[in-house]
Amino acid sequence: MARVKFLCDVDRCIDCGGCVVACKEGHHIPVGVNRRRVITINQGKPGEKSMSVSCMHCADAPCIAVCPVDAIYQREDGIVLVSKKTCIGCGYCFMACPFGAPQFPSDKVFGARGAMDKCTFCAGGPADTFSEEEKNLYGQNRIAEGKVPLCAGMCATKALMAGDADQVSKIYSERVFKRGSGSNAWGWDKAYNKK
Amino acid sequence: MKRYILSACLLMTVAAGLAFAGTHEQVQLLSAFGPEPSTAAFKEFNAAFTGDWQQYGQTFTNLQTTLFGKIFLYVITLLPAALLLHFIAIGAKSFSHTGKEILFFNAFCRFIHWLAALFFTLLVITGLMVVFGKYLGGGALVSMGRSIHIVSALIFSGTAVIMLLIWIKDMLPMPHDIAWLFIMGGYLSKQKKPVPAGKFNAGQKMWFWVATAGGGVMAVTGYILFTFQYPTDTLRLSAIIHSFLGAGLIGFFIIHLYMSLFAIKGSIKSMITGYKPEEEVRILHSKYKG
Incomplete structure (x- = not known):
């Protein structure tokens, strides 16, 4: 299988928060942990745009590089996963991450951080696929079921796309083309006789 | 009369509204025409998500990946080898323990020293456990x-403050310390x-x-790293300082162990009984007066 990627189309995202709710509800994420967030810039002004971000499942992920206990690993298809049984909750991955993806529940004594939780691309974790342990620690394993991640499946405007990188970028470039740029720009067919 | 009051109120409301509107930035109507270029929006999103990642995030990532592990490894291998x-x-230097002995550390000093020693040792061991966590399987x-690191830090911080108070007078730098440093305390000769x-x-x-002072810095940066309720760049800087200073502290700790256990024969007894042999004081602490 090829590499999987997320893509959020900022010209389509309307800040409905559907992806966040779908993720939280679908995986029973505790309060205070956000695997996915939506932020909006220029709110209430012309040029308002929204963006939904979770773990980007980076190539050469910095979180994997800094982890002192090697709890984070990358699958063949690019999905970055954490083993919660190995993680010690030191927080180095959070400091290395450019996207603020690693999250820590503070459910231990004196508010100490528990094991890191982050987006799994709905691919579960290192526990046995479809096992009760996997469900409790990491949430659903929709990739193994052949489904897209919850957030992208829920997205009403289809702004958030998840899946095979080539397919995602193909859809996105078609969209950009249709919206108008280059020779497909508005009025070009009449003004410059170009189609 | 009622009508005048009403119109006056209305006028004031309008005036207040105008004044309020004047203080707010004008909405730029022109910018509503035509789509905003996405790249401009991407720049703003980058600022919101990655912030100064290139500055401290990348620095922390590079240091943690390439340097910190090596520094700790060198401190616990090369330094003991040296x-x-x-x-x-x-x-080892050996001094006669048969002659007169001088009281160097009273019971309270010794108690605080050993309390601090116990929890500092725990801090060093558990700190190294985190640094080399991958070899322990996490x-x-x-x-x-x-x-244990967190609990030990709390107790050690208390003892460090007491140590600072009871020894600060004797620990102030003196001109003869420079002379001591030049001859490396006489440890490079057998004389x-x-x-x-x-x-x-x-x-x-x-x-x-x-x-003590370094321990204070370790306590502050450690507290920041434990609570995590600070800007990400503060966390990154704290982690960098905590790692560098931690390696330095372990280095001094190893030297301290070597001095008390091996370099001067029987010198650890002064921290157990409180007494140092007179010959040792005359040679190693020649300017000590009662």
């Missing part, structure tokens, strides 16, 4: 190490020549200040 070479080449064992030092020599003073 001290072993010193032991073989120069050997999980419950290293998590427990991290918890028994009087060494310029008061109650504590320059090496002990360095260790004291690194352990």
